[in-house]
Amino acid sequence: MNSQSTNNLFQQPLNVLGLGLQSFSDNLATAGGEVLHLQWQPVAEGDEHANWTLATLLEHEQIRAANEVALERYLAAQPVLVGVSVAHQEIPALSGQRRILHAGPPIKWADMCGPVQGAIAGAIVFEGWAADVASAMAMAARGDVALEPCHHYQAVGPMAGIISPSMPVWVVENRAHGNRAFCNFNEGLGKVLRFGANSDDVLARLRWMGDVLAPTLAEALRQTGEIELKPLIAQALHMGDECHNRNAAASGLFFKRVAVALASQPKGCEVLAFIAANDHFFLNLSMAACKVMLDAAHGVPHSTMVTVMARNGVNFGIRLSGAGDQWFQAPANPVNGLFFPGYGVDDAAADLGDSAITETAGIGGFAMAASPAIVKFVGGTPADAIGHSMAMQQITLAQHPAFTLPALNFAGSATCIDARKVVDRNILPVINTGIAHKQAGVGQIGAGITTAPLACFVEALGVIANGLKE
Known part of the structure; x- marks a missing residue:
């Protein structure tokens, strides 16, 4: 490239596709460039073994067929x-x-x-x-x-x-x-x-x-x-x-x-x-209601559909339809939300309760687009509520034909989480929840939004992969 071409290049408007760290895109935007930033990070936090396992499962015919059975049982319930x-x-x-x-x-x-x-x-x-x-x-x-x-x-x-x-x-x-x-x-x-x-x-x-x-x-x-x-x-x-x-x-x-x-x-x-x-x-x-519908879909060999998400205030656990009654656990994430007067993050217990069965079934946090007023309780804006519902479409097997959301033109709520999609797309299931004080007897001190930890899904996919080898 000659010097004249180089000069012409640097005189053109700066249009950049940013990938990775947000700060890189921010610096370019500050310098006057037009930047489209894509949120991206390595699949499974760069875990080589988890990436290989995922690659063997994404287009697997037995898993596809098993998930169809599990989904049909859930929707028919x-x-x-x-x-x-x-x-x-x-x-x-x-x-x-x-x-x-x-x-x-x-x-x-x-x-x-x-x-x-x-x-x-x-x-x-x-x-x-x-x-x-x-x-x-x-x-x-x-x-x-x-x-x-x-x-x-x-x-x-x-x-x-x-x-x-x-x-x-x-x-x-x-x-x-x-x-x-x-x-x-x-x-x-x-x-x-x-x-x-x-x-x-x-x-x-x-x-x-x-x-x-x-x-x-x-x-x-x-x-x-x-x-x-x-x-x-x-x-x-x-x-x-x-x-x-x-x-x-x-x-x-x-x-x-x-x-x-x-x-x-x-x-x-x-x-x-x-x-x-x-x-x-x-x-x-x-x-x-959510529990009885999801139990109907449990026990389909090789299915990667999530049938349980639950928290005990210390650990977060999931179960997959195709992994029997085995639990896959990781430390429960903190809840990011609104606290009652006089309380804060240091007072809060970690994520707690079986009520994430609602999100597992496609309502709760997955259906927040239907409930813009919920943000007054858990934090955020109505646009955030819609964003959560739309993001969950990327990690599920279907849209629920009965649970429709007016704000999304009556599209069905995202339902039936596919553990493969969670890991592949680095999108964690969102949960809205109450916040309990870490000490017994104090009670509820707020409410907010949290997510399931990625490690649960990575471990679960390893078990599904091993089952396909048997």
Whole structure:
């Protein structure tokens, strides 16, 4: 190139495609250039083995066929609320021995975060196995009570996720395949067991829920008949909910469905007042519906579809349809969000709860475009909410035909996470969630946005790859 050509080159407008570090593009833009920056980083953080594993799975015919089966089972599922029961009557493992279920993947008592330990201690006192919280803590530390994940027994629970034998549970059945799922009842906000609170007033509320709320609702459901939950969730998405951290519309729709039947009950007005005061009441039904739909898709050999995402306040765990009941875990990410006055990041427990089952099913954080008001609770802007929903389309197998989002021209919400796409595209599943104080008994201190850790998906794909070799 001669000197004249060189001079002409440097006199042309600077148009640059930036790749990699944002700061490189920022410097060029400051110098007057027009820069299109592409967010890119090495797949699987540059892990050579993980990259090779991914390359062998991306176009694999057995995986494609398996994912089609899992997706079809999930989409065909029809979650129906069939009744209210007591945990030990529906989950045999809770009958005849001291066992308590908790949120997230398996974890030992000594390794649990404060809110989960506090909630377990409260449940022990609630069951009458110990006279006070201190004795309950000692009992759990000795191993006198078995502690296992809710997911091991077709159950889910928000935040600490505690289900003990005497607690009432929702019973949701998938009419298409016959499987059932269970979830505890929502206590409302403030100092509640799911955030680790275990004071006398917390336990008194739990007893009222078992003695009054549950039997009154059970009788009302006998009058109303079964309630189909998929259409109710779909309608709530059109009314501004995303059915994880915003359930105002869904709770209102449920209230409307049962109000007349409840009004005829001796304690009906008391129950109606409790439901009306709790915009999160439907959350636990949303979780059970998502659980029963995803369980229908679990167990398809070689499928890379994610059927569980759950957190215990220490670790984040996932399960894949094609990897049996194996958990893949990594440290739970912190939550980036809004804190109540007087609290901050240093006060917060790590990501916690089974409620990410909603995102796993394609609602919650995946459906935030339907719920612009949610950003007032978890942070960000309405544009961010839409951006999250659009980004999730890149890591899923399909758009849900029933769960449609008005803000996206009624496109279906991204559903059925493909672990391969998560790793290949470096896009992590987004979750909106409450934030618990790291100490037991304080309760909720905020809400925000977090993501699943990449390491879970990398490890899971290794197991799928090994299974294809057998």
